[in-house]
Amino acid sequence: MLSLSPTLQARLSQPLKIGSFEVKSRVLQSPLSGVTDLVFRRLVRRYAPDSMMYTEMVNATGLHYVKQLPKIMEVDPNERPISIQLFDCRPDFLAEAAVKAVAEGADTVDINMGCPVNKITKNGGGSSLLRQPEVAEAIVREVVKAVDVPVTVKTRIGWNDKEITILDFAKRMEDAGAKMITVHGRTRAQGYNGNARWEWIAKVKEILSIPVIGNGDIFSVEAAVRCLEETGADGVMCSRGTLGYPFLVGEVDHFLKTGELLPAPTPIERLQCAREHLYALWEYKGDRGVRQARKHLTWYAKGFTGAADLRGQLSLVETVQQGLDLIDKAIEKISSGYEPEDWGLGTGDWGLGKNFRF
Secondary structure: OOOHHHHHHHHHHHOOOOEEEOOOOOEOOOOOOOOOOOOHHHHHHHOOOOOOOOOOOOEHHHHHOOOOOHHHHOOOOOOOOOOEEOOOOOHHHHHHHHHHHHHHOOOOEEEEEEOOOOOHHOOOOHHHHOOHHHHHHHHHHHHHHHHHEEEEEEEEEOOOOOOOOOHHHHHHHHHHHHHHHHEEEEEEOOOOOOOOOOOHHHHHHHOOOOOOEEEEOOOOOHHHHHHHHHHHEEEEEEOOOOOOOOOOOHHHHHHHHHHHOOOOHHHHHHHHHHHHHHHHHHHHOHHHHHHHHHHHHHHOOOOOOHHHHHHHOOOOOHHHHHHHHHHHHHHHHHHHHOOOOOOOOOOOOOHHHHHHHH
């Protein structure tokens, strides 16, 4: 039976303090490009009202040259706590972008120093900053000077196995003024392959006084508890485990607060959530939202007879009504007595695994 050790219980019983800002949850929803828009965050928030949410990462250079703020920066005044994540390699542009982020309602500003995608790293952003610690320091110092909210950093353990530099890098970020650091336990070269090496998160926690958040392979409540026990981290950040499963952050948060495992949603409940997600994206973004919904819909469609066929159809939907009709028919079939193939997928673990990219 899953349980929290007394030490872990005592450590996590207090709010998470990020500088002067307090969060009443030790479970955070990771920023995910193309995923964590306003609609997705609202779904996660329903089950995890106290958790910190993050916007998709915002390009500070692009923000410098536009007159109108991009939709990915849009924040609902009621969705707190909320952080806006920025990326770039120019300290002045990032400071300018941070001011705009705070004006939009950000409770904290997060700097992405971990994205492994080539189009980000080749321009000096994301995890390429692990190879430019002086630039990373300058970024944090400039952003800290520019805003009156806590500045945080999300990064990886290193560039590759020969350049695991996280200990020196994390200390530099703290010294530059970062109030929290999230460490994804993989190198840039790993991408999302192999296992997250949580032992490096533990090592970072040992040398820093600011909160350290563990990230990587948090696909279930069990994994979250194991990560917290093994690393001594101050909290966990859920990423890929929430794709098609916006319940995960709330499930982990509930267990950490009560010691009680919530029952996993049924296939019908997951499809009902998919239906709501599709409709809300269409209302928010029109036909573009329907196209963006395709990937979400395929992530939801797991664990019941006919799921594979349904995924294929949902990946091609052209209109909101087409998508709603497909989901409604699937719900009707399940309700009429279809036997589930395998409901024991584990909370949030949809087999995305090492080949998933975002």
